[in-house]
Amino acid sequence: MTFELTKEYLDRIQTAIDAGDETTLRADMDELYPADISGILYELDTTSARYLLSLLDKNVGAEILVNLDESIRDGFIASFTSEELAPFVEEMDSDDAVDLLNEQPVQLREEVIGLLNDREQARFIIDLLHYDEDVAGGLMQKELVKIQVDTNVNQCIEEIRQQAENVEKVYAVYVVDEAGKLLGFVSLKKIVLARKYAKIADIYEQDVVAVETYRPVTEVAEIMQKYDLDAVPVVNVQGRLLGRITIDDIVDVITEQAEDDIQAISGLSGEVEEDDTLWVRAKAQLPWLLAGAVGSLMAATVINGFQSELGKIAALAAFIPIIGSTGGNVGIQTASLIVQSLSDSSGLTYSLGQRLLRTLVLALVNGAVVGLLAGSYTLLIGEPRLFSVVGLSLLSVVLLASFMGTITPLLLNRIGINPAVASGPFITTANDLIGIGVYFLIAEYLLAEL
């Protein structure tokens, strides 16, 4: 029942575009949802995409533009004049309009706002432009249905009717006092079932979860998930109702945050995708690769400092990989668990002391197991004198990496950097480096012949 874009379909569309066959194109697009048409635009060149868009209703076109991936939308919008863009912006929800305008040069943005016929929409947009995009105010939309507490159900239905065109999804009607302060809400279900002349004051729900404009969007996401909300009203510090955030925007926030975390862990900087240009991909990959390389070259300097030891016992070199990779792996595992617990604030969390104590005990177990495995290997290759060196080094490396894996994300989080970076290649390489230093120091200390 859902649309799948094929090469054949795309060829057909391209042929119709080249032939200027408006009838076919209009008929074809009529059968698709805007989100599907967005998928088609990705595959067309700018001229073809603009032509296709020009054949559609402005409100469909607006939804298509909203659905486009930001990275692609920017380039596409750049080909529009403010006169061409304004009719689409007119049709968008205020939050989507602001998202789009925020990506544009200031001049284009101002011109488009000036060209809007719907002055309420213009005012909504100007209001929303004030907020950072990572707080509730930057995510909310101004479109909502609100009603005074001293009205009745019939008046409420009238209000919905007047707002119906503007507010695409009505989950609830918000109840406010004369000063616009949020008092509660009435669900749409309740309105359907209520008597026509029932007083709003008698039927509204006073127990309402609202968020302030300055709340970080990640916190809003958590609240909406925790309380299973479809929409959450946004208020200012005086409790005045300013807007609402709907669940579809929160789904986007959650998806983006997960992608950010995975990119941070994977050592990719910036929001990059597989189908970006190779130049964008290289720019995303190289910084962390080079940071990792510099770390490893520092390890190389350490190893070089022990050249005479290596000359005497060449087998020492064989354990460089396990020391390095174990440190890195333990560091990633520990940091990931801390990151996960930071982003999930249900229940009480451990104090730093408790965390470190638990980390210590766990590291002793993990370190002992890996140390014994590697120690046995030294016997296997006939280097029993390395048993304690390798075993003790691994135990120390696991301890250190667990400690670093616990501390680093907490520290990054404190100073406002995505803590998932602590699982990335730079930290991994740092663990690697420290591990190798420890290894050679233990070797030097324990082996009489060095």
Added chain:
Amino acid sequence: MTFELTKEYLDRIQTAIDAGDETTLRADMDELYPADISGILYELDTTSARYLLSLLDKNVGAEILVNLDESIRDGFIASFTSEELAPFVEEMDSDDAVDLLNEQPVQLREEVIGLLNDREQARFIIDLLHYDEDVAGGLMQKELVKIQVDTNVNQCIEEIRQQAENVEKVYAVYVVDEAGKLLGFVSLKKIVLARKYAKIADIYEQDVVAVETYRPVTEVAEIMQKYDLDAVPVVNVQGRLLGRITIDDIVDVITEQAEDDIQAISGLSGEVEEDDTLWVRAKAQLPWLLAGAVGSLMAATVINGFQSELGKIAALAAFIPIIGSTGGNVGIQTASLIVQSLSDSSGLTYSLGQRLLRTLVLALVNGAVVGLLAGSYTLLIGEPRLFSVVGLSLLSVVLLASFMGTITPLLLNRIGINPAVASGPFITTANDLIGIGVYFLIAEYLLAEL
């Protein structure tokens, strides 16, 4: 406006529980949302938690049980007899009831179903137990409002009234024919605004996105996100309406999948959290640590095979870390991008050939940059004869790791394993191992004195 659990609050509750002070407890819990009470239960022992739960209404208790984290709920539910559990299950949405019962031993499950007074609920649950939990059928709930196409708005409102208690959130009323086949829907907003005697046949929306019971939940999540749906109807192959999936369940699916991916990348097996017991954490960490260790010991064997070469040029050992970590890092970066593109099926995707070609070009750039950096370092430490060995090895390692990072997730995805595993420590170590083999082979080949 939202509740934050503090140590002081918890102490107060515990004291009231110990004193059996029902009045205080009831009053306190009355002010909280069920999701907040779930957070409190985490911190109580089983006896206290059960006592607190027994003071609350069964429908509040049911919601609390639904909100509990699965790992903790299992242990808690184990203390219930089927007679104690049934009244809670009675109050749950069918999908939540099935989730909970699926975790229980078969006998308890059957007994609870037998004890339900609401036979419709029992039938719903039995229906849903047939489905795997990772397909649409396993995620859907039976509770929904549906109406025959030949009725009018007034009859529709009556139907909503009758279902109101059962169906917590009504987004739309589904329209079916006499055989129960899904024809379309009417949004609640439309019902509010329609004339009482308007015919459903005249006002319903025929353009409806539905999913079949066998669709994987990840696909359902994608569809709901793409089309911004609050709820999606679930049908069987004949198009008969069987249930619906609401957006809050999809939010959970998305969150869980992101957590799974991050755990796979981080080398954690099973769903583990920071506050799990140390035994659970060790069990989650050790398998991958040991797998990584075995890989590194294989690398050790390779290095040992080149002992005489190392004896002659000890500086060779210094570059083991950069060879290993660069391979690992490039592998993770590449695999992560592939995993991301696999989970995002908008637009056309590349063919395997195109992917490999792009990977090749990118790897040449990345490899050349990292190779030149490390090559310069050989000059810095006065080992110019290692320039081409290290540079060429890094270029090869980046090429190989990019290739592996592209192929492995595609392969894992094909055979139904979470492709994010390809960014995990085992694959990273494999890249490490291959890199070191390549390094020593190139060294042997290029250096005349070996």
